Amino acid sequence: MSILADDDPARRAGAILSIDLGAIAANWRGLRDAGRATGRPVDCAAVLKADAYGTGAAVVGPLLAAEGCRQFFVAHIEEGIALRRVLPEPPIYVLNGLLPGTEGDFVEHRLVPVLNHLGQLNAWRAAAQRFNLALDAVVHLDTGMHRLGFGAEDAQFLINERGRLRGLRLALIMSHLVSSEEPSNPINGEQLSRFRTFVRAMPGAPTSLANSSGIFLGPDYHFDLLRPGAALYGINPLPGQPNPMLEVVTLQVRILQTRQIDAFQTVGYGGAWRSARPSRIATIALGYADGYFRNLGNRTFVHLAGHTVPVIGRISMDLVTIDVTDVPEADCQPGAIVEILGPHLTPDILADHARTNAYEVMTALGRRYHRAYVDRFAEAPADETGEPA
Ligand SMILES: *Cc1c(COP(=O)(O)O)cnc(C)c1O
DSSP states (O other): OOOOOTTOGGGGOSEEEEEEHHHHHHHHHHHHHHHHTTSSOOEEOEEOHHHHHTTOHHHHHHHHHHHTOOOEEESSHHHHHHHHHHOSSSOEEETTOOOTTOHHHHHHTTOEEEEOSHHHHHHHHHHHHHHTOOEEEEEEBOSSOOSSSBOHHHHHHHHHTGGGGTTEEEEEEEOOOSSTTOTTOTHHHHHHHHHHHHHHHSTTSOEEOOOHHHHTTOGGGTSSEEOOSGGGGTOOSSTTSOOOSOOOEEEEEEEEEEEEEOTTOBOSGGGOOBOSSSEEEEEESOOGGGTOOGGGTTTOEEEETTEEEEEESOOOSSOEEEEOTTSOGGGGSTTOEEEEESSSSOHHHHHHHTTSOHHHHHHTOOSSSEEEEEOTTSOOOBOTTSSBO
8 A cells, every 4th residue: 555655645644544444344244244144134233432443433434324334323422413414314322321411412413312221211201202202212221241221120110111111212222242252251141141031021122232242142142233343443353263354454654763772772761671782773653642552662563664673662652662673774764664553463463462452452543643544445546558557
């Protein structure tokens, strides 16, 4: 992928984050098809919270709507309001639910709150009466996460008093899995059985249980609607196994300066790395202010011209140092491109080095990067003969 064309605004950027929209679309189609594998009409939503896991909800939302995605989830109402501007029609569900006093904002922007407890249900029902509208609602059942959602007692109350929902249209009953990335964990089956018991007692509404990894637990977990987030953006839903998804992000950062140092010299704050031999050190335009975690110092590597190059010393706010002693000098001149994320080092691998998960790597992706949307499936540029170059 060339990012150095003379007319490319990325020319002056210190760091370029490329987001492959073709890969996101293909990942969504793959998950949708997994839901349809048994012939039941399972729908596939898209979870776009945290700016579509750092990839840009305002771009990814319309992209997936064009692919046929008809339902969207965000966490915050503000995310829903922003998404509504680019997606005028489809349902947008707000997972964090209804904060007191925000009912009018939900109605104004036609957002659907995920109702997490009886208080929210009562408030939403009162809003339906006040605005004289049959408002859509999602009921979130807690089957074991113990964060948000109707607990067992409130759920039983709702089953006994379905009239509590009068005036609302129950658009979805959902629950969320605790450990879906561990297929052999018995909590999966326990949550499945609690969810089944509840939806049997509340017939008629569409149902949803599976996040990305949950989809791979099999059709029992699919219900009517899949709710993938991570897998859309290339995060491996099957830890420890080959990633069935296409990688989405590439992060390329430029060398700012390369210098020669003697043996036994330290590099960076705190002298946290010391050269064992005369060394060449390159400093690149990246730091913890860009979401490159500070604990990656002395603990990960980057790629440069076919070489694996260690990250050395502390991560600074805006700078990272790498040991390029074994890279030919011609390949580490100022302006040269270093691969931070890409084919050699995926967000899942970087997450391992940082002792976190790829979700955090993705959602921390910096706001200072030049963002380039690309499409690996777009036709190759044609040369003058009209043949692909
Ligand atoms: C974030 C979230 C999802 C998506 O989960 P992934 O593991 O990213 O696929 C689905 N449902 C709920 C309730 C969520 O909070």
